[in-house]
Amino acid sequence: MQQNKYMKWFAVGATIGMLLILLGGALVTKTDSGLGCGRHWPGCNGQLIPTVITKEVVIEFSHRLVTGAVSFFILGLTIWTWRRLGHIREVKFLGFLAMFFLIAQALIGAAQVLWGQGDFILALHFGISLISFAAVLLLTLIVFEVDKKFDADNVRIGTALKWHTIGITIYSYLVVYTGALVRHTDASLVCPDWPFCYNEDPFRLPDNMHEWVQMGHRFAVLLFFVWIAYITWIAVKNYKNQPVIYWGWVIAFILVVLQIIAGLFVVSTRLNLIVSLFHSLFITLLFGLLCYMILLVSRSEYSKRKND
Known part of the structure; x- marks a missing residue:
């Protein structure tokens, strides 16, 4: 039991650390600190430890240090869970995902520093980090499931909710x-208004690539909100007897609303740094939660096949 307690604390630490990596990467991007250490990696401006300190150096070098330290944390969590909880179906796969995508995002970051990358490649960086975060989060939730504090093993998910x-x-x-x-195409403030690019002419089509990128994102978010609202309605109506499903989708709806509000304030505050980081935080938590719902779908399907 004592070992489980230590594992829980370690797992929470790894999850928080992975969240710091994600937010640190967002901070590097939002403050244009990606070249704070010049075209040098893993060193900084030709030195192992930088002696000339600027804001950009502090942000970029701190992000590298946190990524390095947390990588050992996640490796430790992966080995620990493999040894203690390897009998649980998802554990080894999640550990592999966590390490693989953590390394992948570090290599993309290094490639950007050393050689530069196109905007469309750089946009993948945050998404790759998200997969690693989600894997670590799911491992942590599995660690907490061992005590059966909440029943996530006996879920029953219908076909409609499964595919949604x-x-x-x-x-x-x-x-x-x-x-x-x-963000990477510098299209954040190309539209001065919200929700339309120009509220006085809401049906005006975008004039350039930057406006298309911005309004394409807003349209994607609108569909995202409507879809999650519909799924939440299904969960609230049909899954009251399964609290993990019921509350999971209620929380997902709350997070997508917070994400949209944060997006509004990103525009209205002209890229306020704190608001922008909350914008990244909400989508990170929401993606992690959605991946957990996928895990529950997998368990439901496995249980059905076993009982057939």
Whole structure:
């Protein structure tokens, strides 16, 4: 029991650390600090430890340090859960995903520093980090499930909710990508108004690529909101007797509303840094939650096949 307690604390630490990596990467992007250490990696401006300190150096170098430290944390969590909880069906796969995509995002970041990348490639960076975060989050939830504090093993998910869950999770990745593309193409403030690009002429089509990127993202978010609202309605109506499903989708709806509000304030505050980081935080938590709902779908299907 004591070992389970330590594992829980370690898992929570790894999850928080992975969240810091994601927000740190967002901070690097939003403050244009990606070249704070010049074209040098893993060193900084030709030194192992930088001696000339600027705001950009502090942000970029701190992000690298956090990524390095948390990587060992996640490796430790992966090994620990493999050894102690390897009998649980999802554990080894999630551990592999966490490490693989953590390394992938670090390599993309290094490639950007050393050689530069196109905007459409850079937009993948945040999404790849998201997959690693989701895997670590799911491992942490599995660690907490061992004590049976909540019943997530005996879920029963109908066909309609199953396909909606899979569809919305895949679609959420597209929404994330379009949002990252907005930032990397410098299209964040190309539209001065919200929800339309120009509220006085709401039916005006975008004039250039930047407006298309921005309004494409807003349209993707609108569809995302409507879809999650519909799924939440299904869950509230039909899954009151399964609290994990019921509350999971209620929380998902709350997070997508917060995400939209944050997006509104990103525009109205002209890219306020704190608001922008909350914008990244809400979509990170929402994507992690959607991946957990996918895990529950997988368990439901496995249980059905076993009972047939």
